[in-house]
Amino acid sequence: MNENDTTDHGTSTSLVPASDAGTERLPASLIRGVDQFENPGLPPHVHRAADDDPAAAKRAERQVATMFGLSMLATLVFLVSYFAIPDEATFFFPGIGIAKTQNVVLGLSLGFAIFLIGIGAVHWAKTLMSDEEIVEERHEQASTPEQRAKAVAVVNEGVASTQLNRRPLLKYSLGGALGLFALPLGLQVAGSLGPTNIEELKHTIWDPKDNGGKPIRLMRDPEMTPIRFDEVTFGSVFHVMPETLQKYIDEGKHVLEAKAKAAVILIRLDPDLIKVQKAKDWGVDGAVAYSKICTHVGCAVGLYEQQTHHLLCPCHQSTFDLTEDCAVIFGPAKRPLPQLKITVDDAGYLVAPSGFAEPVGPSFWERAR
Amino acid sequence: MSTINETRPADALRSGDRQADERASATKPLGGIAGWMDDRLGGAKGVSFLAKKVFPDHWSFMLGEIAMYSMIVCLLTGAFLTFWFVPSASQVVYDGSYVPLQGVTMSDAYRSTLGISFDIRGGLLIRQIHHWAALIFVVSVFVHMARVFFTGAFRKPREINWVFGTILSLLACIEGFAGYSLPDDLLSGTGIRAMNGFIQSAPVIGSYLSYFIFGGAFPGEAIIPRLYSAHVLLIPAILVGLFTAHILLVFLHKHTQFPGPGRTNKNVVGYPLLPVYIAKAGGFFFIVFGVIALISAVVTINPIWAYGPYDPSPITAGSQPDWYMGFADGALRLLPGFLEFETFGFTWSMNIFPGSLVLLPLMWTIIGVYPFVEAWVTGDKREHHLLDRPRNAPTRTAIGIAGISMYVVLFLAAGNDLMAIKLHLSINDITQTLRVLFFVAPPIAFWITKRICLSLQRADRQKVLHGRETGTIWRHADGRFEEIHAPLTPDERWVLVQHEAHEPLELTAGKDANGVDSPIAGKERLRAKFSNFYFRDRVAPATPSELEAAHHEHDDHAAVPDGGHEAIEPAGASQERETIKADKQHG
Ligand code: HEM
Ligand code: FES
Numbered sequence: 038m039n040e041n042d043t044t045d046h047g048t049s050t051s052l053v054p055a056s057d058a059g060t061e062r063l064p065a066s067l068i069r070g071v072d073q074f075e076n077p078g079l080p081p082h083v084h085r086a087a088d089d090d091p092a093a094a095k096r097a098e099r100q101v102a103t104m105f106g107l108s109m110l111a112t113l114v115f116l117v118s119y120f121a122i123p124d125e126a127t128f129f130f131p132g133i134g135i136a137k138t139q140n141v142v143l144g145l146s147l148g149f150a151i152f153l154i155g156i157g158a159v160h161w162a163k164t165l166m167s168d169e170e171i172v173e174e175r176h177e178q179a180s181t182p183e184q185r186a187k188a189v190a191v192v193n194e195g196v197a198s199t200q201l202n203r204r205p206l207l208k209y210s211l212g213g214a215l216g217l218f219a220l221p222l223g224l225q226v227a228g229s230l231g232p233t234n235i236e237e238l239k240h241t242i243w244d245p246k247d248n249g250g251k252p253i254r255l256m257r258d259p260e261m262t263p264i265r266f267d268e269v270t271f272g273s274v275f276h277v278m279p280e281t282l283q284k285y286i287d288e289g290k291h292v293l294e295a296k297a298k299a300a301v302i303l304i305r306l307d308p309d310l311i312k313v314q315k316a317k318d319w320g321v322d323g324a325v326a327y328s329k330i331c332t333h334v335g336c337a338v339g340l341y342e343q344q345t346h347h348l349l350c351p352c353h354q355s356t357f358d359l360t361e362d363c364a365v366i367f368g369p370a371k372r373p374l375p376q377l378k379i380t381v382d383d384a385g386y387l388v389a390p391s392g393f394a395e396p397v398g399p400s401f402w403e404r405a406r
Numbered sequence: 407m408s409t410i411n412e413t414r415p416a417d418a419l420r421s422g423d424r425q426a427d428e429r430a431s432a433t434k435p436l437g438g439i440a441g442w443m444d445d446r447l448g449g450a451k452g453v454s455f456l457a458k459k460v461f462p463d464h465w466s467f468m469l470g471e472i473a474m475y476s477m478i479v480c481l482l483t484g485a486f487l488t489f490w491f492v493p494s495a496s497q498v499v500y501d502g503s504y505v506p507l508q509g510v511t512m513s514d515a516y517r518s519t520l521g522i523s524f525d526i527r528g529g530l531l532i533r534q535i536h537h538w539a540a541l542i543f544v545v546s547v548f549v550h551m552a553r554v555f556f557t558g559a560f561r562k563p564r565e566i567n568w569v570f571g572t573i574l575s576l577l578a579c580i581e582g583f584a585g586y587s588l589p590d591d592l593l594s595g596t597g598i599r600a601m602n603g604f605i606q607s608a609p610v611i612g613s614y615l616s617y618f619i620f621g622g623a624f625p626g627e628a629i630i631p632r633l634y635s636a637h638v639l640l641i642p643a644i645l646v647g648l649f650t651a652h653i654l655l656v657f658l659h660k661h662t663q664f665p666g667p668g669r670t671n672k673n674v675v676g677y678p679l680l681p682v683y684i685a686k687a688g689g690f691f692f693i694v695f696g697v698i699a700l701i702s703a704v705v706t707i708n709p710i711w712a713y714g715p716y717d718p719s720p721i722t723a724g725s726q727p728d729w730y731m732g733f734a735d736g737a738l739r740l741l742p743g744f745l746e747f748e749t750f751g752f753t754w755s756m757n758i759f760p761g762s763l764v765l766l767p768l769m770w771t772i773i774g775v776y777p778f779v780e781a782w783v784t785g786d787k788r789e790h791h792l793l794d795r796p797r798n799a800p801t802r803t804a805i806g807i808a809g810i811s812m813y814v815v816l817f818l819a820a821g822n823d824l825m826a827i828k829l830h831l832s833i834n835d836i837t838q839t840l841r842v843l844f845f846v847a848p849p850i851a852f853w854i855t856k857r858i859c860l861s862l863q864r865a866d867r868q869k870v871l872h873g874r875e876t877g878t879i880w881r882h883a884d885g886r887f888e889e890i891h892a893p894l895t896p897d898e899r900w901v902l903v904q905h906e907a908h909e910p911l912e913l914t915a916g917k918d919a920n921g922v923d924s925p926i927a928g929k930e931r932l933r934a935k936f937s938n939f940y941f942r943d944r945v946a947p948a949t950p951s952e953l954e955a956a957h958h959e960h961d962d963h964a965a966v967p968d969g970g971h972e973a974i975e976p977a978g979a980s981q982e983r984e985t986i987k988a989d990k991q992h993g
Contacts, residue, residue, distance in 0.1 A: 072949040072950060072951050073903070073947075073949055073950070074896075074899065074900060074903045074904070074949070074950055076667065076668065076669075076670060076900060076904065077667045077668070077896040077897050077900050078667060078668045079667060079668030079675065080667050080668065080897055119527060119528065124503070124524070124525070124527065125503075130704065133704060133705070136704070136706075137530065139527065139528070139530075140530045140531050140534070140703065141703050141704060142703075143528050143531050143703070144531045144534070144535075144699055144700065144702050144703020144704070145700060145703045145704075147531070147699045147703075148696050148697070148698075148699030148700035148702075148703055149696065149700070150696075151692050151695045151696035151699060152692065152693055152695075152696025152697060152699075152700065153696070154689070154692040154696075155689040155690060155691065155692025155693035155694075155695075155696055156689070156692075156693060157689070158685050158686070158688060158689030158692065159685065159686055159689035159690065159693070161685055161689075162681070162682050162685035162686045162689065163686075166681050166682045166685060167682065168677075168682070170675050170676055170677060171458070171460055171675075171676070171677070171678055172460070172668070172673050172674070172675050173458075173459070173460040173660065173673060173674045173675075174672060174673055175660060175671070175672050175673060175674060175791055177789065178563040178659065178789060227618070230618035230619065230621060231617040231618045231619065231620060231621040231622050231626075231628070232617065232622065233613060233614045233617040233618070234617065234622075234623070235613055237623055238613055238616075238617075238623070258719055259719075276719060278719070289497060291623075292497070293625050293716070293717065293718060294622075294623045294624065294625065294626060296717065296718045296719055297599075297623070297624050297625060297718040300718055300719035329719060330718070333603065333738075333743075333757075333758065334599070334600045334602075334603025334604060334607075334738070334758060334762075335599045335600065335602060335603045335624075336596055336599060336600065337596075337718060337719055337720060337721050338721075339720075339721035340721060351721055351823075352596065352600060353735070353738050353739040354739060354822065354823055354833055354837075355743070365743050367833075367834055367837075368739070368743065368837075369738055369739060369740075369741050369742065369743050369757050369758070370743050370757075371743035371744065371745075371746035371755075371757055372746070398603075399602070399603035399606050399607070399755075399758070400606065400607060400746060400753045400755040400758070401606040401607075401612050401613045401616070401753065401755075402606075402608075402609060402610055402611075402612050402613055402752055402753055403613060403752070403753075404753045405748050405751045405752070405753055406751045406752070
C-alpha cells in the first residue's frame with residue numbers, strides 16, 4: 038500500500054470507475070503500488086558552508102549584524118529628520134518629480150529600518166539556523182468512531198436532560214422566543230436608517246413651486262450669477278445651477294443634496310442642427326439646457342465635443358447626442374438626459390418656467406410612476 | 407574539572423550543594439516571568455508541541471503571508487489615521503496650509519484628510535502606507551487564492567478554509583471600497599454617487615435601500631460616518647475574526663506540501679516553527695512592511711488634494727475606482743443600455759443591476775462552492791495533503807484560467823476610455839470587442855490551457871522514459887546524430903510520476919431495482935457527464951514497466967518514436983496497466 042491511498046474509500050454507490058469492475062471502490066488509476074514508482078524517500082541532508090566552516094559562519098554572523106546595525110542607523114535618520122526637515126520643504130526626485138522632502142526621507146528611513154531587520158532575520162535563518170528538514174506525521178482529520186459515538190452519547194444525554202423531546206411545548210415556545218427576539222434588533226436598524234421619500238427622489242429645485250411659482254433663473258455654477266441670453270454665444274457651454282440654490286448656500290444646509298439633482302448644462306448650437314422639434318421648442322434659438330446627471334448611475338455628464346455635438350459621461354462613457362434630444366448613442370445608459378425647458382425673461386435673463394418634466398438621474402423602481 | 411576540589415572537603419560539600427541546586431532547577435527549569443505565567447496558564451505544555459510544528463517551504467506559501475502582513479500593516483496605520491481623521495460630512499471652510507484650497511467650502515472629512523497630508527508631520531507617510539498596504543493586501547489575497555485553487559489545496563479537509571477565504575476576499579474588497587470613499591474628495595464622492603446608482607437599480611427595494619443607506623437624499627451627511635463605522639469597526643472585526651479562524655485551520659490541518667521525495671499524504675516535511683519558521687516568517691513581515699514603506703516614500707498614491715472636495719456638478723475626467731473594483735466597473739461599461747425596460751410603470755435597470763449588485767455575490771458564490779462541485783464530480787472523498795501540480799489537473803487549471811480570462815476582460819473594460827486614448831482606437835470598437843470577448847475568451851482560454859497542461863504532462867512522461875536532454879550531441883560511427891539523454895535520478899523522477907490520473911466515472915446502475923429511472927439515477931447521469939468532462943482527456947504518469955520498455959527501445963537503437971504512443975489515453979484505455987494488474991492477480 039502506498040501512502041497516497043488513504044483509508045476512506047467512499048465513493049458513490051451507482052458510479053464506478055471505468056476500468057474497474059468493483060473489487061476496489063477507488064478508480065483503478067488511483068490505486069498505487071501495482072505498476073508504479075515507489076517514493077524514493079527523503080534525500081540526504083546536504084551541509085551548507087556555514088555548517089562546517091567556522092569562518093563562513095562568522096561571515097554570516099557579521100552580515101546579519103551589519104543589517105541590524107544599518108537598521109538602527111536608518112531609525113536614527115528617521116528620528117533626526119522628523120525634527121530637522123521643515124514641513125514645506127520639497128525637492129526634485131529624479132524620475133518622479135517634485136516630492137515632499139519630509140515624506141520621502143521619513144518613508145525611506147522607516148522603510149529601510151524595517152526592511153533590514155527582515156532581511157537580517159531571514160539571512161540568519163538561512164545561513165546559521167538548522168536547515169535540516171524534519172518530518173511530522175499526519176493523522177486522519179476525523180475523530181475515531183469511538184470518539185464520535187462518545188460525543189453523540191454525551192450530547193444525547195444533555196438533550197435528554199433538558200426533556201426537550203418529551204415536552205414539545207418547551208421546544209416550540211423556546212424556538213418562537215429565539216426566533217422573534219431577533220426582530221426588534223432588525224427592526225431598529227431597518228426602521229431607523231433613513232426615511233424614504235419617493236416624491237423627494239423625483240423632485241428637483243427647478244420646480245417653480247420652490248420659487249413661489251415664478252420661473253427660475255439659470256445661474257452660472259459655481260459663481261451663482263444669472264445668465265443673460267445675449268451672453269450665450271453659439272458654441273458656448275455653461276454649467277448651470279438654479280437661482281433657488283442660493284437659499285441653500287446661504288443657510289449652509291443640504292447644498293449638495295440640492296446640487297446632486299439640479300446640475301444642468303447649457304449649450305448653444307445652430308438651431309438647424311437640432312433634429313427634434315420638442316428639443317428646439319424647449320430651447321431658445323439653439324440654446325438648450327439638459328440635466329447634467331447621467332441617467333446611468335449619476336455621474337456628472339459634462340465632456341462636450343464641439344464637432345460632433347456629443348455629451349460624454351466620464352464614468353462609463355455613455356454618449357448623448359445633443360442634436361437628437363440627448364438620446365443615448367453609445368454606452369450603458371438607456372434613457373436620454375432630461376431636457377429643462379428654458380425661455381428668456383423680461384430682463385433678458387434665461388429662466389426655466391416649468392422645471393423638469395421627468396425625474397433626473399439614475400433609474401429607480403418607481404421612476405416612471 | 408574538580409580533581410583539586412576533591413582534596414578539600416569543605417569545598418566538596420559546597421559543590422555538592424550546588425549540584426543539589428542544579429538538580430532541583432533541572433526538574434523545574436522555568437523560572438522568572440515564564441514560570442510565573444506557566445503557574446497560572448500552563449502554557450508550557452503547548453510550547454514544546456508548537457515549537458516543533460512543521461511548516462513546509464515553498465515560495466507560493468508566502469502569498470498568504472503577504473496578505474496577512476499587509477493586513478496587519480493596514481490595521482496598524484489605520485489606527486493611527488483615526489487619531490486625526492474626522493468622519494463628518496458637515497461643511498467647513500478650509501484654512502489649512504495647502505494654499506490652492508484655502509477658503510474653499512468642503513466637508514470636515516476632506517479637510518481632516520488634507521490636514522493629515524499637510525499639517526500632521528509624517529501623516530502623509532502613514533496615509534500612503536495605509537493605501538499601499540490596502541492595495542497589496544487585496545492583490546495578495548487574490549494571488550493567494552489562485553495558488554490555493556491551482557494546486558488543489560482546497561480539497562478535503564480544507565473546504566471550510568476555502569469558504570472562509572472566499573468571504574475574506576469579498577470583505578477585503580468591500581473594506582477597501584469603504585476606505586476609498588471616506589476622504590470625500592471628488593473621486594471618492596463620485597464613487598459613492600455611482601454606488602447610489604447601483605443601489606437604486608435594485609428592483610422593488612432600490613429607492614428604499616438608497617434612502618436607508620444614505621439616511622435620506624443622496625449624498626446627505628450620514629453616509630460618511632456610516633462608511634466609517636463599517637470601515638474601522640464592523641468589517642475589520644469580521645475580517646480579523648475570520649482571519650484568525652483561517653489561520654487556526656491551517657494549524658489544525660497542517661499545511662499542504664508539494665510532492666517530492668519523502669513527502670507523502672501522511673506526513674509534513676519542513677522546518678520547525680522554532681526557530682526557522684519564526685525567523686523566516688517574522689523576518690518576512692518586516693520585509694513586507696519595509697517594502698510597503700519604501701514604495702510609500704517615493705510613489706504618491708491617491709493625491710486627494712489634486713481632486714478637490716466632492717461636489718455633484720464638476721466633471722471628473724477619467725474617473726476610476728481602485729483596481730479591485732475595476733472588474734465591476736468594467737461590467738457596468740459592457741452592459742448595453744437596451745437592457746433597461748419598464749413593466750406597469752416600474753423600471754427594471756437590467757443594464758446596471760446585474761453588473762453592480764448581482765455580479766459580486768454571484769462570482770463569490772461560484773468561487774465558494776467550487777470545491778464541493780469538484781468533490782462531487784470526482785467522487786473523491788479522501789483527504790488530500792499533497793498539492794497538485796497544476797498541469798496534473800488539466801480541467802481544473804483550465805477552468806481557473808477561463809475564469810481569470812473573464813475577469814481580465816471585465817477589468818480591461820474598466821479602462822476602455824484609456825485604451826481608446828492610448829491606442830488611438832474608437833471606444834465603440836473596443837467596447838464591442840470586449841463584449842464579444844467576454845463570451846468568447848473563456849472557452850478559448852479553457853481549451854488552450856487544457857492543451858498546454860496535457861502537453862506538459864506528456865513532456866513529463868517523455869522525460870521520465872527517455873531522460874533529460876543534456877544538450878550534448880553524439881555523432882555515431884554511421885553518421886547519425888543523437889542527443890544524449892541523461893537518465894533521471896529517482897528523486898527527480900518521483901516528482902514527475904507521483905500523481906494520480908483520474909478516469910471518468912462510468913454509469914453502471916442507472917436504474918433502480920425495478921428497472922425504472924430513479925431521480926438519483928438522473929443525478930448520477932449528470933455526474934457521469936461532468937466526470938467525463940473533467941477526466942476524458944488524461945495522460946497517465948509513466949510506470950516502471952514503461953520505463954523498462956523504453957530502455958529496451960534505446961538498447962535496440964530503434965528509431966525512437968517520440969510522442970507517438972503516449973497520446974491521450976481515453977477512458978479505460980490504459981490497456982497495458984490492466985494487463986499487468988491482471989498478471990499480478992493471477993500470479
Ligand atoms: C484576508 C485574506 C487572507 C489571508 C490574510 C490569508 C492568509 C493565509 C495564510 C497565511 C495561509 C498559510 C500560508 C499559505 O498557504 O499561503 C493561508 C492558507 C490558506 N488559505 Fe488563505 N488567506 C486569505 C484569504 C484566502 C482566500 C481568499 C482563500 C480562497 C478562497 C484562502 C484559502 C486558503 C486555504 C484553502 C489555505 C490552506 C492552504 C494550504 O494548506 O495549502 N485564503 N491563508
Ligand atoms: S454614470 Fe454616466 S455612464 Fe455610467
